[in-house]
Amino acid sequence: MPNYEDIFNKLVEQYSEQLYWHVRGIISSSHEDADDLLQDIFIKVWRGLPNFRGDSGYFTWLWRIATNEALMYLRKKKVRAALQFQSLDAKAERVIDADPWFDGDAAERELSKAVASLPDRQRGVFTMRYYQDLSYEDISKITGTSVGALKASYFHATKKIRERIKDFEAY
Amino acid sequence: MPYTTPEGYFEGLKQKLAGIPQRARNVSPMQKLTPYLALAAVFAAAFVIGGILLNKTATPSAGKEEIVEYLLEHDLTLAQLEEAVYYLDE
Numbered sequence: 001m002p003n004y005e006d007i008f009n010k011l012v013e014q015y016s017e018q019l020y021w022h023v024r025g026i027i028s029s030s031h032e033d034a035d036d037l038l039q040d041i042f043i044k045v046w047r048g049l050p051n052f053r054g055d056s057g058y059f060t061w062l063w064r065i066a067t068n069e070a071l072m073y074l075r076k077k078k079v080r081a082a083l084q085f086q087s088l089d090a091k092a093e094r095v096i097d098a099d100p101w102f103d104g105d106a107a108e109r110e111l112s113k114a115v116a117s118l119p120d121r122q123r124g125v126f127t128m129r130y131y132q133d134l135s136y137e138d139i140s141k142i143t144g145t146s147v148g149a150l151k152a153s154y155f156h157a158t159k160k161i162r163e164r165i166k167d168f169e170a171y
Numbered sequence: 172m173p174y175t176t177p178e179g180y181f182e183g184l185k186q187k188l189a190g191i192p193q194r195a196r197n198v199s200p201m202q203k204l205t206p207y208l209a210l211a212a213v214f215a216a217a218f219v220i221g222g223i224l225l226n227k228t229a230t231p232s233a234g235k236e237e238i239v240e241y242l243l244e245h246d247l248t249l250a251q252l253e254e255a256v257y258y259l260d261e
Contacts, residue, residue, distance in 0.1 A: 005192045008189075008191070012189055016181070035180075038184070039191075046192055047195070101175050101177070109173070112173060
């Protein structure tokens with residue numbers, strides 16, 4: 001029987017940092033939210049480890065769990081925001097403006113806000129492609145979406161971002 | 172990505188995450204059972220409330236004689252009456 005704790009610790013050692021950035025990119029939220037979510041993700045990883053059949057590599061498996069959890073987190077957040085009659089986009093912009101861990105210039109802040117305003121799935125694809133430099137084939141394995149659909153999604157995402165930062169560039 | 176994290180965050184994070192298997196082992200059987208017990212309680216409550224509501228709202232079913240009387244009062248053909256009696260006897 002494999003030593004699951006050893007495997008788990010290796011996964012933590014190898015992937016936790018990358019996964020943090022992956023999750024943070026998708027949820028476009030604060031460091032604290034990403035930290036909480038990452039712990040939930042690794043709890044799921046630990047519980048799922050005995051059932052991991054190795055059809056996909058650990059990387060794809062982890063990214064799939066993290067992406068699903070991040071999208072689920074966003075869905076819950078949307079419901080909560082709707083119950084309080086708030087717009088999640090406006091809230092995301094405020095979080096970026098007030099984020100003490102933001103480390104970019106005004107243009108990067110605007111880009112982050114534009115990314116935060118994308119629909120969840122487009123943001124996920126954009127984050128994986130643009131920030132993490134994953135191939136469409138890898139993203140396809142993670143999300144279970146065809147490469148063609150991913151390319152279309154990325155195209156629409158970049159178009160929306162360009163539209164949004166066009167006004168900023170004009171200044 | 173234009174973000175940073177608190178200093179030493181990732182070292183602390185790895186330690187925290189590495190403690191997950193230990194924490195999972197320390198979960199008592201009662202803690203593991205609680206969600207299932209809660210679910211069972213919800214089903215039991217729904218079953219009891221449903222039963223009470225059904226008892227209160229359901230009208231009593233008509234007896235065989237009442238049905239025959241009703242059928243006789245209405246202009247039914249002999250064939251229809253025979254068919255009705257056949258089903259009532261079943």
